[in-house]
Amino acid sequence: MCKNPEIIVADGNKYTNSTSVDLSIHCDHAYQMLISNQQDFSGAKWVAYQKKILNWALDAVDGDRAVYIKFRDENYQESKVVSDNILLDLTPPQNPLVSIEVPGKATNDPSHVVDVSLQATDAKYFMISNQNTFIGKKWRLYQEAIQGWQLEKGNDGYHGVYVKFRDVAGNETDVISDQILIDTEAPVMGKVVIDQGAEFTIQQNRMVELSISARNADSMMVSQEKQFGEATWEIYQTQKAWTLTGDQGPQIIYVKFKDKVGNESETASDEIVLDTTPPSNCMVVIDNGAPKTHHLDKMVELKLLASDAQQMIISNHSSFKGGRWRLYQERIPNWRLDGEEDGYKSIYVRFKDKAGNVSSTYKADIILERGF
Numbered sequence: 113m114c115k116n117p118e119i120i121v122a123d124g125n126k127y128t129n130s131t132s133v134d135l136s137i138h139c140d141h142a143y144q145m146l147i148s149n150q151q152d153f154s155g156a157k158w159v160a161y162q163k164k165i166l167n168w169a170l171d172a173v174d175g176d177r178a179v180y181i182k183f184r185d186e187n188y189q190e191s192k193v194v195s196d197n198i199l200l201d202l203t204p205p206q207n208p209l210v211s212i213e214v215p216g217k218a219t220n221d222p223s224h225v226v227d228v229s230l231q232a233t234d235a236k237y238f239m240i241s242n243q244n245t246f247i248g249k250k251w252r253l254y255q256e257a258i259q260g261w262q263l264e265k266g267n268d269g270y271h272g273v274y275v276k277f278r279d280v281a282g283n284e285t286d287v288i289s290d291q292i293l294i295d296t297e298a299p300v301m302g303k304v305v306i307d308q309g310a311e312f313t314i315q316q317n318r319m320v321e322l323s324i325s326a327r328n329a330d331s332m333m334v335s336q337e338k339q340f341g342e343a344t345w346e347i348y349q350t351q352k353a354w355t356l357t358g359d360q361g362p363q364i365i366y367v368k369f370k371d372k373v374g375n376e377s378e379t380a381s382d383e384i385v386l387d388t389t390p391p392s393n394c395m396v397v398i399d400n401g402a403p404k405t406h407h408l409d410k411m412v413e414l415k416l417l418a419s420d421a422q423q424m425i426i427s428n429h430s431s432f433k434g435g436r437w438r439l440y441q442e443r444i445p446n447w448r449l450d451g452e453e454d455g456y457k458s459i460y461v462r463f464k465d466k467a468g469n470v471s472s473t474y475k476a477d478i479i480l481e482r483g484f
Contacts, residue, residue: 114183114191115140119147121168121179121196127281128198131172135165135179139191142183151180151193158184174202201281205235208285210275218293220373224263224271226292230256232277232285244274244287251278268295295328298375302326304334304367306354306384312467316388318356322365325350326380330372338366338379345370356386387467391421396461396476404479410449410457412478416442418463418471425462430473432460454480 120136122128137145139161148156149171161183170177177200183191209231219226230238237251242264254277263271272291278284305323307313313320324332326348335343336357348369356363363386369377397415399405405412416424418440427435428450440463449457457480463471 113189114142117191117194119181121198129281129283131170132167139183143186147181204283204285205232205277208232212290214292218373228258228261235277236280237278295373299326299329299369299377302377302380304382306382312385322352326369329369331370390469390471391418391463394418398476398478414444420465421463422466423464
């Protein structure tokens with residue numbers, strides 16, 4: 113009669129992540145055996161006794177799996193039923209997550225040292241690396257946080273960590289990763305241009321248009337104070353309307369830039385002259401103020417005056433029809449009056465300064481009396 117029946121699944125391991133396992137079998141005086149995954153041996157057939165069965169197929173359902181066996185000797189006397197159990201786990205850890213704990217996923221810390229948080233349901237071990245090859249890395253007991261992980265050193269740019277998890281049965285997750293931007297360099301090539309580089313502005317509302325640029329900028333600060341006073345950071349933009357402050361004259365606008373991790377650039381600036389005042393103390397005099405002229409060719413002498421004027425336009429018509437701007441001068445010795453008939457004649461003048469401010473219209477009169 114068969115004695116000491118025994119079956120051992122997968123060398124006695126508690127877990128397996130494969131439906132294919134080896135069976136170790138023993139029974140004294142055994143001649144045949146009957147093996148099944150079912151306790152009632154349904155569908156099983158007697159086979160010759162052997163001490164080893166390779167690649168026995170378990171039922172492919174996670175959980176506690178049993179293999180049942182009984183023996184009989186040459187006289188067909190059967191042994192009692194014995195079995196062995198193993199936990200089948202075909203499912204890797206679920207919901208794997210890794211996160212580098214840096215706000216906004218960007219930092220200007222040059223140390224490349226970060227904290228890392230981990231998560232995976234049913235994980236027993238994990239492996240972490242700065243490379244997805246995991247060369248030279250070992251499995252660690254599962255933990256939910258790593259303080260002070262050293263990222264790969266080197267230049268600024270994106271740096272990542274790679275993680276995979278494993279359960280007690282040996283099931284591994286896919287590799288997951290997270291990355292952050294390390295940026296220790298401030299924005300460069302900062303520039304501000306006022307009104308496309310104009311030397312002056314004559315806008316009464318003091319409004320100018322700023323053209324702004326900087327590489328790698330995320331925000332900017334604009335001010336007419338070199339120390340930026342009460343200015344605040346705002347979203348980087350390439351165009352901005354600005355109202356000039358202060359008195360007439362040179363106006364300087366300062367701009368500095370910041371990237372999204374807080375690196376600040378050097379200050380850029382541009383200058384424009386605010387001049388909203390037209391030429392003043394203006395006048396035009398005909399023939400030294402004489403009331404009449406008797407010149408047969410209608411020629412008169414003009415004397416002109418205007419503070420800060422650079423150009424002037426003169427006409428015999430209030431509409432300045434046909435007139436053109438000319439360089440400012442204080443005397444025109446020969447100006448021809450308009451019209452063929454004698455009588456009252458008027459001369460009109462406007463003055464313009466270097467900035468482009470135009471004065472009001474100034475007028476002088478004289479009587480043309482030739483006696484025709």
